[in-house]
Amino acid sequence: MSTQFVNQAAWQTGANVKPLSVGPGPDQNNPASDEVIIKVEYVAINPSEWKFQDFNYIPVQFPHVLGSDVAGTIVKIGDGVTRLKEGDRVIGHCLGLSFGGAKHGGFQHYTTCREVVVAKVPDSIPLSHAVVLPLGLSTSIVGLFEILKLDLPTLGGEKKARTVVIWGGSSSMGSTAIQLAVAAGYDVVSTASPRNSGYVKALGAQDTFDHTDSEVVSNILKKLDGRTVAGVYDCIGEEATTKACAAILSQVGGGSLATVLWPPSDLPANVQASMVFATNPGLVADHPGVKVWRDFVESALETGKLLPKPEPKVLTGGLAVVQDALDLQKKGVSAQKVVVQL
Ligand SMILES: NC(=O)c1ccc[n+]([C@@H]2O[C@H](COP(=O)([O-])OP(=O)(O)OC[C@H]3O[C@@H](n4cnc5c(N)ncnc54)[C@H](OP(=O)(O)O)[C@@H]3O)[C@@H](O)[C@H]2O)c1
Incomplete structure (x- = not known):
């Protein structure tokens, strides 16, 4: 028995x-x-x-x-x-x-x-x-690979010459999102308190901006000048952070914005905001996240690609x-x- x-x-x-x-x-x-x-x-x-x-x-x-x-x-x-x-x-x-x-x-x-x-x-x-x-992985996967439709992460992390903005890089969800976006080959620009700037860069972000600075949106836009933006992901999901992310995205040509909570309705017309449903990798057949959980996570942990x-x-x-x-x-x-x- x-x-x-x-x-x-x-x-x-x-x-x-x-x-x-x-x-x-x-x-x-x-x-x-x-x-x-x-x-x-x-x-x-x-x-x-x-x-x-x-x-x-x-x-x-x-x-x-x-x-x-x-x-x-x-x-x-x-x-x-x-x-x-x-x-x-x-x-x-x-x-x-x-x-x-x-x-x-x-x-x-x-x-x-x-x-x-x-x-x-x-x-x-x-x-x-x-x-x-675990929840950070599934949430990041949905934001980056289902909503923003970025390429999946690999152990080689082949560079793409495209930038992803991840708002809230020192949060739990942001910490994983940065690592997956970098492993997928994108440059990452993020936000954090100044005390967490080194932490966020150590996760792979190229630059991080103080989210308490009233000029944060224009500072990020200056950094994005001349770059191709592949997507913007709000890992905090407050009204103010989603609006800041939408303002950035709108200025660089618009497109999809992923956010961890319900987005406000009054966003610029060229921004399509969608909320993450973190359970999708476990529930939706053939979800892109299944490949990440199955083929990437264990070896990425082994090689230090994912911390x-x-x-x-x-x-x-x-x-x-x-x-x-x-x-x-x-x-x-x-x-x-x-x-x-x-
Ligand atoms: N939709 C879903 O399926 C789903 C799944 C998981 C989580 N969530 C939601 O995602 C949100 C984040 O969860 P979490 O566990 O990652 O949170 P967390 O780790 O508890 O968040 C704390 C972090 O948020 C940062 N932060 C706070 N306000 C900020 C702002 N205005 N701009 C930038 N960073 C800011 C802080 O950064 P500093 O200390 O550097 O200032 C801190 O490091 C929560 O609202 C949660 O409910 C949604």
Whole structure:
């Protein structure tokens, strides 16, 4: 008889309820043919989780298990899974808010992930660091390769002589977006606070501009003079940042603007803004992101082409401290990702 996994979860018991309640978790013993079960060692915290607690922005069945980012070890695979096996150290993007409900949430000792959004982690990278990546990867993939239709990243990163503007390079989503755009061969111009300028350049951005400077849009436009702009990606998604990105894009000829939150409607006519749906790589057949998750992530981590950034701030204490971690992320982070060791 096969092992039965005994699961515990940090439950969201109802709309707008805080704190999370720790108790017996969903049954995690029967993956579908395209799923894997992961024994979770670390979870990372994202703004979407405390925003869900505060605003209940998507209908789900309660009790629910939140959480998008996990790192751990595969303990069971579905019968159609061939590229992963039991015992693999992996990261996974949990899709629970959009697909599969509580069983597919991250804040539990065992979770179920669709195999297309799971990647192996080389032994050289601690899972406490790798866990910062999954949602950042899927979000960047949708912004850059689905909406902006850029070329996919490669290990060679052949240069394109085209520039991508990534607003919010020190954010979690921006950190991954810069790395994927650079690996796809584009020059990247980004924004960050002056204290994070070195961090953003180390990720591969050619230049970074202070987002608190009132001249930031014109400073970026001066930098773009004479260049071909392949796309603009707003990784912050506030009204002011999307309008700043739209102003830049409009001045360089217009086109597609990707943004992580709903764009305002009053943007220049030559700008077509689209919001990222980060779960698409896990849910849409033949999504460009499947190739990135499957063919790029593991080898890019191995070769240092993809770094597990931003740096984790690791809380110990297991499921009992996930609510503290959500509250900490809500207070604000800077070039850092809150992580919990389960
Ligand atoms: N649509 C989707 O599917 C999806 C998926 C994931 C995330 N999101 C959304 O994406 C947003 C970013 O998430 P995250 O986890 O990356 O955030 P985060 O890491 O918590 O963001 C913090 C960072 O944002 C930077 N920042 C704040 N205001 C800025 C501004 N006006 N201009 C430029 N940078 C600014 C800060 O930079 P400095 O410290 O350098 O000032 C800081 O490093 C959130 O709103 C989240 O809900 C959407």
